[in-house]
Amino acid sequence: MKVSTEEMRSLLKTYFIMGSQNCDEDPREVLKDAIHGGITLFQFREKGDQALVGEEKIRLAKELLEICKHYQVPFIVNDDIDLALKINADGVHIGQDDEPAEQVRKKIGDKILGISAHNQEEVEAAINQGADYIGTGPVFPTETKKDTEAVQGTILVQELRKQGISIPIVGIGGITPENAASVVKGGADGVSVITAISKAKSPKEQARLLKAAVDSVMQ
Numbered sequence: 580m581k582v583s584t585e586e587m588r589s590l591l592k593t594y595f596i597m598g599s600q601n602c603d604e605d606p607r608e609v610l611k612d613a614i615h616g617g618i619t620l621f622q623f624r625e626k627g628d629q630a631l632v633g634e635e636k637i638r639l640a641k642e643l644l645e646i647c648k649h650y651q652v653p654f655i656v657n658d659d660i661d662l663a664l665k666i667n668a669d670g671v672h673i674g675q676d677d678e679p680a681e682q683v684r685k686k687i688g689d690k691i692l693g694i695s696a697h698n699q700e701e702v703e704a705a706i707n708q709g710a711d712y713i714g715t716g717p718v719f720p721t722e723t724k725k726d727t728e729a730v731q732g733t734i735l736v737q738e739l740r741k742q743g744i745s746i747p748i749v750g751i752g753g754i755t756p757e758n759a760a761s762v763v764k765g766g767a768d769g770v771s772v773i774t775a776i777s778k779a780k781s782p783k784e785q786a787r788l789l790k791a792a793v794d795s796v797m798q
């Protein structure tokens with residue numbers, strides 16, 4: 580599904596990312612709760628030593644995709660392009676160490692292509708390679724991803740916006756309802772979050788608070 584730039588921008592507002600390894604409860608229940616709280620986009624990121632693999636990973640992906648379909652929340656797959664194509668996901672997200680973006684774009688056609696970028700060069704390359712959005716971070720310290728780049732606040736996003744770079748950008752890393760507004764004030768179009776929702780007592784309440792924080796800056 581070819582999304583317009585402005586549609587992509589609004590999808591990034593409250594972007595929940597999760598895999599079973601990020602959840603203490605049933606991931607299907609966590610996702611349903613987060614959707615009721617108003618998340619605008621979902622990324623299936625089944626990765627790391629506790630993550631599912633093979634048939635179990637595919638089965639969970641299909642179950643979470645069905646939930647997203649029911650509530651019309653677009654479904655992005657992290658890293659695993661073949662899985663995204665197999666289940667007909669709405670898009671993929673790749674990092675700098677994944678398959679080259681040109682190759683990925685050939686495989687996925689008009690699906691959404693998100694690329695992680697940590698500096699100006701990587702952002703410009705991602706734009707030239709046809710990224711629909713950029714993920715930058717970590718904005719704040721995070722325990723969730725062990726091998727992150729240096730914590731960068733919103734310095735990079737502010738710099739990019741000063742240069743008139745208008746591609747949809749989402750911040751990631753250590754984001755909570757308390758600091759979400761500062762990410763958007765810094766120039767991001769929205770926030771992406773793992774722990775603040777996946778480990779919450781009420782994923783619904785956290786999603787709602789995150790969305791309210793983002794919308795409070797947008798007015």
Ligand SMILES: Cc1ncsc1CCOP(=O)(O)O
Pocket residue numbers: 716717720721722723724727751752753754771772773774775
């Ligand atoms: C995948 C990823 N990329 C940069 S930080 C991060 C983890 C974000 O997780 P959390 O929202 O729990 O800090």
Ligand SMILES: C=C1C=NC(C(F)(F)F)=NC1=N
Pocket residue numbers: 594596622624657672674693694695713714715749750751771
């Ligand atoms: C490492 C990542 C960085 N950014 C993003 C997103 F928020 F989607 F842009 N997803 C990832 N998996």
Ligand SMILES: [Mg+2]
Pocket residue numbers: 657658672673674675676677
């Ligand atoms: Mg990756």
